[in-house]
Amino acid sequence: MPKKFLKRHLPDPVRFRQRRGVRLFGRLLDDPFLLHLNRRSVAGGVGLGLFVAFIPLPAQMLLAAAAAILFRANILIAVSAVWITNPLTIPPFFWLCYRVGVRVLGEHEQRIAFEPSLGWLWTEATHIWQPLLTGSLLVGSIIGLAGYGAAHLLWRLHVMRLLHQRRQRGGR
Structure with a gap:
């Protein structure tokens, strides 16, 4: 993960903290690690964001x-990673x-006929919430860990490639 690429596409930390919606977090954002770009904070942001993306709740970005x-992961990366959903x-x-949750819990899969209404959502939610939540936590954990590992690996490979290029040019 090239640090220059991320710096170019992510907002400036000072301007980010001044945004109206961000000021709700107040002093919690004073930790410089939350906006710092290094392998650990970026990988943590990717992993957390991907995990949260699979949680069936509103306000996933929050x-x-x-x-x-x-x-203490990069907050901008975590919020951005949620956007896969x-x-x-x-x-x-x-x-x-839902399918993973049904298998893990040993339940029978229910046929669901979709209707775009709150009444339908309320009625069906009482039947499917346990398998959906179980599957979401399991799949989210797996995808989040995979994203964390992939971000770590890609960052490390990028740094190793830069070091190799520097050595070939005769630098340190």
């Missing part, structure tokens, strides 16, 4: 930001999580 503060990707992701 949850990812809170998790990043708690675990969007209106197009949520149905297949949650269907996968």
Whole structure:
């Protein structure tokens, strides 16, 4: 993960802290590690963001930001990683999580006929919440750990490639 690329595309930390919605976190954002770009903070942000993306709750970005503060990961990366779930990707992701949850809990899969209404959502949620939540936590943990490891590995490979190039040019 090239640090220069991330610095170019992420907002300036000082300007980020001055945003109206961000000021809600107040002094919690004073930890410089939350906006610092290094292998540990970026990998932590990726892992946390991917984990939270699979949790079937509203306000995932807020949850990812809170998790990043708690675990001292890069808050911008964590919030950005949540965006893999969007209106197009949520149905297949949650269907996968539901199926995994059904298998883990040993339940029978229920046929669900979708209706875009709150009444339908409330009725179906009482039947599917346990397998969906179980599968979401399991799949989110696996994807989050994989994302954490991949970010660590990619960052390390990038640094090793830069060192190799520097040595070939005759530098230190």
